[in-house]
Amino acid sequence: MTPHRPAMRRAPPVLGCLIALLAAAAPAPAADRAERTAARLRDQALAGEAIAYGFVSELTTRFGPRPAGSAAEHAAADWAAARLRALGFDRVAIEPFPLVGWTRGEESAEIVGAHPQRLAAAALGGSPATPASGIEGEVVPFDSLEALRAAPVGSLEGRIVLLNQRMPRVAGGYGALVPGRLFAPGEAADRGAVALLLRSLGTGTARFAHVGSTRYRDGRVPLPSFALAGADADQIERLLALGETVRVRLHSQAAHVDTHSQNVVAELHGREAPDEVIVLAAHLDSWDAGTGAIDDGAGVAIVVAAAELIARLPQRPRRSLRVVLYGAEEVAQPHTPETGGAAYLARHAAEVGDHVLAMESDFGAGAVQALSLPPGVAASDFGRALYRVLTPMAIVPSREPPGRGGVDIAPLVEAGVPAFVLRQDGSRYFDFHHTADDTLDKIDRAELDQNVAAWAALAWLAAQTGADFRALSAAEPAE
Amino acid sequence: MTPHRPAMRRAPPVLGCLIALLAAAAPAPAADRAERTAARLRDQALAGEAIAYGFVSELTTRFGPRPAGSAAEHAAADWAAARLRALGFDRVAIEPFPLVGWTRGEESAEIVGAHPQRLAAAALGGSPATPASGIEGEVVPFDSLEALRAAPVGSLEGRIVLLNQRMPRVAGGYGALVPGRLFAPGEAADRGAVALLLRSLGTGTARFAHVGSTRYRDGRVPLPSFALAGADADQIERLLALGETVRVRLHSQAAHVDTHSQNVVAELHGREAPDEVIVLAAHLDSWDAGTGAIDDGAGVAIVVAAAELIARLPQRPRRSLRVVLYGAEEVAQPHTPETGGAAYLARHAAEVGDHVLAMESDFGAGAVQALSLPPGVAASDFGRALYRVLTPMAIVPSREPPGRGGVDIAPLVEAGVPAFVLRQDGSRYFDFHHTADDTLDKIDRAELDQNVAAWAALAWLAAQTGADFRALSAAEPAE
Numbered sequence: 001m002t003p004h005r006p007a008m009r010r011a012p013p014v015l016g017c018l019i020a021l022l023a024a025a026a027p028a029p030a031a032d033r034a035e036r037t038a039a040r041l042r043d044q045a046l047a048g049e050a051i052a053y054g055f056v057s058e059l060t061t062r063f064g065p066r067p068a069g070s071a072a073e074h075a076a077a078d079w080a081a082a083r084l085r086a087l088g089f090d091r092v093a094i095e096p097f098p099l100v101g102w103t104r105g106e107e108s109a110e111i112v113g114a115h116p117q118r119l120a121a122a123a124l125g126g127s128p129a130t131p132a133s134g135i136e137g138e139v140v141p142f143d144s145l146e147a148l149r150a151a152p153v154g155s156l157e158g159r160i161v162l163l164n165q166r167m168p169r170v171a172g173g174y175g176a177l178v179p180g181r182l183f184a185p186g187e188a189a190d191r192g193a194v195a196l197l198l199r200s201l202g203t204g205t206a207r208f209a210h211v212g213s214t215r216y217r218d219g220r221v222p223l224p225s226f227a228l229a230g231a232d233a234d235q236i237e238r239l240l241a242l243g244e245t246v247r248v249r250l251h252s253q254a255a256h257v258d259t260h261s262q263n264v265v266a267e268l269h270g271r272e273a274p275d276e277v278i279v280l281a282a283h284l285d286s287w288d289a290g291t292g293a294i295d296d297g298a299g300v301a302i303v304v305a306a307a308e309l310i311a312r313l314p315q316r317p318r319r320s321l322r323v324v325l326y327g328a329e330e331v332a333q334p335h336t337p338e339t340g341g342a343a344y345l346a347r348h349a350a351e352v353g354d355h356v357l358a359m360e361s362d363f364g365a366g367a368v369q370a371l372s373l374p375p376g377v378a379a380s381d382f383g384r385a386l387y388r389v390l391t392p393m394a395i396v397p398s399r400e401p402p403g404r405g406g407v408d409i410a411p412l413v414e415a416g417v418p419a420f421v422l423r424q425d426g427s428r429y430f431d432f433h434h435t436a437d438d439t440l441d442k443i444d445r446a447e448l449d450q451n452v453a454a455w456a457a458l459a460w461l462a463a464q465t466g467a468d469f470r471a472l473s474a475a476e477p478a479e
Numbered sequence: 480m481t482p483h484r485p486a487m488r489r490a491p492p493v494l495g496c497l498i499a500l501l502a503a504a505a506p507a508p509a510a511d512r513a514e515r516t517a518a519r520l521r522d523q524a525l526a527g528e529a530i531a532y533g534f535v536s537e538l539t540t541r542f543g544p545r546p547a548g549s550a551a552e553h554a555a556a557d558w559a560a561a562r563l564r565a566l567g568f569d570r571v572a573i574e575p576f577p578l579v580g581w582t583r584g585e586e587s588a589e590i591v592g593a594h595p596q597r598l599a600a601a602a603l604g605g606s607p608a609t610p611a612s613g614i615e616g617e618v619v620p621f622d623s624l625e626a627l628r629a630a631p632v633g634s635l636e637g638r639i640v641l642l643n644q645r646m647p648r649v650a651g652g653y654g655a656l657v658p659g660r661l662f663a664p665g666e667a668a669d670r671g672a673v674a675l676l677l678r679s680l681g682t683g684t685a686r687f688a689h690v691g692s693t694r695y696r697d698g699r700v701p702l703p704s705f706a707l708a709g710a711d712a713d714q715i716e717r718l719l720a721l722g723e724t725v726r727v728r729l730h731s732q733a734a735h736v737d738t739h740s741q742n743v744v745a746e747l748h749g750r751e752a753p754d755e756v757i758v759l760a761a762h763l764d765s766w767d768a769g770t771g772a773i774d775d776g777a778g779v780a781i782v783v784a785a786a787e788l789i790a791r792l793p794q795r796p797r798r799s800l801r802v803v804l805y806g807a808e809e810v811a812q813p814h815t816p817e818t819g820g821a822a823y824l825a826r827h828a829a830e831v832g833d834h835v836l837a838m839e840s841d842f843g844a845g846a847v848q849a850l851s852l853p854p855g856v857a858a859s860d861f862g863r864a865l866y867r868v869l870t871p872m873a874i875v876p877s878r879e880p881p882g883r884g885g886v887d888i889a890p891l892v893e894a895g896v897p898a899f900v901l902r903q904d905g906s907r908y909f910d911f912h913h914t915a916d917d918t919l920d921k922i923d924r925a926e927l928d929q930n931v932a933a934w935a936a937l938a939w940l941a942a943q944t945g946a947d948f949r950a951l952s953a954a955e956p957a958e
Contacts, residue, residue, distance in 0.1 A: 057717065058721065061714055061717040061718055061721065062594050062718070062721065062723075063594065064590075064594065064595075064596030064597075064714070065596065065597075072595075072596075111543075115541050115542065115543065116543075116551075117542075117543030117544065117551075117770075118543075118544075120915060204685075205920055205921070206683075206685040206687075206916055207687075207769075207915050207916045207918055208685075208686075230920075231916075231918040231919070231920055234919070234920065235540055235543070235770070235918075235919075238536065238540040238919075239540055239541070242537065242540065242541070244541075290686075291596075291714070436599060436686050437685055437686045437710075439686055439710040439714075440710070440713070440714075440717075441684055441709075441710055441713065442684070
């Protein structure tokens with residue numbers, strides 16, 4: 001009984017043409033052997049020979065939501081490790097680390113008074129429980145974090161702040177507004193508020209709360225803090241515009257629990273330089289309402305499938321490829337050891353000097369559209385060969401630098417490991433991100449395979465070359 | 480503080496052009512005075528002069544969900560009556576009737592066992608409560624009601640049936656599959672099942688349960704019956720395909736309560752033939768998770784705004800226009816008096832012979848695309864004039880007959896009152912219908928106004944003509 005999935009069965013027209021064209025094309029005469037192999041890996045993935053879709057389907061179906069430190073996250077890690085062993089990785093390890101986890105429990109949000117209505121809302125990660133009787137207060141809206149910061153200390157005594165910032169559908173929209181999620185609870189608390197409502201950081205019109213972690217202060221979130229669906233923030237705003245006082249009651253049984261998380265580390269040993277390690281990163285944990293298909297089941301499937309295509313080759317590449325499926329990404333707080341990225345760095349500190357490259361896939365399954373390389377790498381023979389292989393898939397050089405490469409690999413990058421970034425089409429990502437609607441049907445199979453194609457080609461070329469990415473990153477590019 | 484609503488601010492290109500063209504067009508020389516007035520009403524609505532959007536905004540904002548017989552439905556009726564009086568209707572009455580209402584209470588649905596996961600599910604209207612400890616059983620899927628009916632009696636002892644019918648995005652798709660919602664609980668009970676899961680009758684991919692009433696047997700729904708989001712039905716199907724047994728636990732505190740509902744009746748008295756009544760129908764009640772914006776706040780706004788445009792004219796039309804905002808539409812069961820439609824017929828039985836026409840708006844705010852008239856009416860001078868006024872708005876004669884015209888007016892139609900039907904674009908209606916996502920932002924303002932334009936022109940022409948719609952409906956059309 002095959003589910004009917006029209007959106008997944010047909011490749012977008014551009015991708016469909018590319019698959020046909022690339023399958024028919026003979027290798028360019030000038031391409032060297034590594035480049036020809038990279039092109040073949042790419043074409044295999046585009047032709048649907050990669051295991052990515054089946055992997056993310058089974059991960060999200062068997063385990064559903066996988067909150068950091070939950071039984072589902074642990075079970076997913078065990079399953080992934082077993083599957084990676086079966087796929088022929090040379091060494092697979094589960095590396096546990098301690099974690100203070102957060103559980104949601106029952107919760108509710110409602111307008112009370114003359115116009116009682118339930119609200120579509122969900123506590124932000126780390127938010128403390130309310131008293132059993134709930135918290136009630138009059139809502140005071142602010143359009144921006146700056147506007148909230150302009151309110152005098154004490155001016156919000158007993159109130160519930162609604163931070164009603166609106167997110168545009170543009171690259172960088174999320175990053176520009178996420179400080180509101182991180183800092184508004186503290187700013188509201190400083191001014192006497194008893195709770196915070198955050199208009200969801202999202203682009204969709206479906207009535208879901210988009211959750212996410214907020215920032216701790218002295219080890220805790222200072223106020224009960226809820227994400228509110230955009231439609232419900234609008235509803236409150238309209239009631240206020242009608243001249244009504246809006247009182248909201250919030251209830252939450254959220255709790256912190258001592259638990260653990262883990263990274264799953266699976267390596268293809270390099271044939272000639274096994275100590276030179278390339279990290280291919282994604283994260284196994286997810287938020288707790290959806291099944292974490294785009295965040296980050298897709299990334300897990302992309303890096304596993306890309307490495308698995310390379311593992312099928314008659315021999316290993318020169319350098320080691322290390323797939324790291326991180327735990328506890330979603331709960332990252334700065335300067336705490338309680339994330340997969342920090343735990344990996346702590347455990348592998350002695351080898352980090354030999355890590356030649358780190359890359360992370362954590363932006364859904366939208367097609368790769370651009371590549372960010374350090375300028376010196378982009379201008380090198382390696383960089384030029386890489387672009388030759390990626391260009392036919394409609395991938396261009398990015399105007400953005402690689403930056404820290406992602407939450408999981410940021411600690412490695414801060415320790416000096418170069419990062420490359422395959423930048424994806426994220427125009428629909430924030431329709432679903434951190435909501436109950438992050439489910440398998442949001443993944444387009446052809447676009448997922450296009451990601452695998454780019455990752456396999458890049459990972460192969462990077463593992464097969466002798467190029468020193470650290471040195472190239474430090475050097476000025478040739479004119 | 481004006482909310483940012485890009486989707487509402489711009490008219491679709493076609494409508495935008497029409498507004499410009501129609502505003503500039505001089506009346507055709509052949510058009511008689513009534514037809515010119517109809518065209519002017521149409522153009523006023525297209526130009527944004529109708530009150531529809533404000534009306535549905537305030538209705539859905541103030542009262543949120545308005546389940547049949549709830550305090551919110553009662554308050555919405557009081558508000559609507561007061562507003563209609565203020566708008567200048569000649570007579571406004573609230574007509575109450577008794578109702579056994581249904582309340583949802585707390586509820587949950589989850590997969591238990593090796594792969595525990597919460598499900599996005601909601602009890603169907605009328606579904607009985609489960610025991611406090613819930614109901615648990617192994618899921619058995621069926622692709623169609625016919626497949627369920629083919630299962631032997633007793634073969635589903637202790638099981639939970641999943642009716643996994645998939646709805647296409649096509650006119651008639653809902654009607655073809657709604658018998659599954661009505662009859663599957665009884666069919667499952669007959670075969671020994673303990674509960675029913677119904678894959679949502681909907682076309683969207685957002686993870687919402689689409690609820691709706693199911694059919695009573697001996698005054699009750701025979702089994703706890705839940706609607707399940709499509710993504711969750713897929714999840715169960717995939718788990719079964721992986722060889723897993725899927726056990727589900729359902730919990731519901733649903734209850735029936737003695738209450739009342741009401742119809743709000745607001746009339747513009749006819750200048751020459753006040754006893755000849757034209758009913759313009761919509762319903763005030765809604766399902767309980769969304770705010771009933773498309774079902775049926777839009778319809779309420781359309782009929783009110785159309786009548787209000789006519790009320791602004793220097794004199795009343797010949798016949799009476801009666802706006803009826805029904806209560807308790809969503810809980811309609813056949814052959815019970817507990818609906819607004821049945822209550823209206825019972826109360827107005829003596830005048831029904833003078834009702835010359837009934838029309839209902841209950842399909843969201845999608846643009847009107849076609850008009851269903853009885854053939855004899857379509858071929859009459861009245862019908863030809865009507866088409867001349869509607870055609871410029873991209874409205875064509877429908878291939879479908881008017882049928883019973885809608886749930887609210889069906890009792891009138893069965894009692895012999897002719898119905899006309901303005902058929903709307905419903906291609907997105909079932910993305911939101913009967914879900915928490917039925918909220919104001921799903922209404923396109925320009926399309927809403929196009930509906931008002933069509934309704935105002937039609938209502939005016941029908942109220943101003945002397946044509947006998949009953950006689951024309953009974954006659955064969957002229958060749």
